[in-house]
Amino acid sequence: MTVIALIGTGRMATGLGTGWARAGHQIVFGSRTPAEKQHLTADLPGARVTDYAGALEDATVVVITLPYREVAPFCRSHAAMLRERLVIDISNPFDNLPDNRIAGAEITRDAIGPGARVVAAFKTNFSTTLLTPFNADGIQRDVFYAGDDEADKRIVAGLIADLGFRPVDCGGLHNARILDGMVPLIIELDNRYGGAWQTTWKLLP
């Protein structure tokens, strides 16, 4: 059992939180307005909603589910706590990065500072698919992830598998810049081919 802090309480946080709570992990949501978000725990045994610092306290894994523009400011203001934890960055920069020379997750890592443990994951998975790891045809969905530390990546791969998805190791954190670019493309493809937000990138060996 892992104590997982989900920073933010939106679509990705509730999907991931529900899946991991079902898998037996302990979930703590971090919110700007925790008093207004208590209803999120109703169906999640053992889950809590608190403020950002409270959510980080007991967690060994932190999943930042904030809008991209909020991620680096959050990391800078909680850097000391984040350095002692494994951070999963799921945020999508879209047009907020000038080009694909640097990944959003590298900016997250730099905002946390020396010693940061950041793995990029779930960037290319729609929130609408987080509780259906197998599609209507019974094909298991992939979750692509990238990071520089093999031990941390094994932990993330385990958490992906706990949700029922197949983890796909995409190499070092710098490769997350390619995952960043795959996001607008999958939105385009989903729209173009009538995917109804159920499309997922799949690696076929």
Ligand SMILES: NC(=O)c1ccc[n+]([C@@H]2O[C@H](COP(=O)([O-])OP(=O)(O)OC[C@H]3O[C@@H](n4cnc5c(N)ncnc54)[C@H](OP(=O)(O)O)[C@@H]3O)[C@@H](O)[C@H]2O)c1
């Ligand atoms: N939606 C997807 O399919 C998808 C897929 C892959 C990755 N992502 C990425 O995952 C992250 C979260 O996406 P989401 O769709 O879950 O977003 P969302 O539903 O809008 O939730 C974002 C949460 O962040 C918190 N927050 C803090 N500062 C905020 C601000 N200035 N404006 C709005 N919300 C703020 C809010 O929680 P509190 O009000 O409780 O503070 C909010 O519920 C984004 O970086 C996105 O790019 C999304």
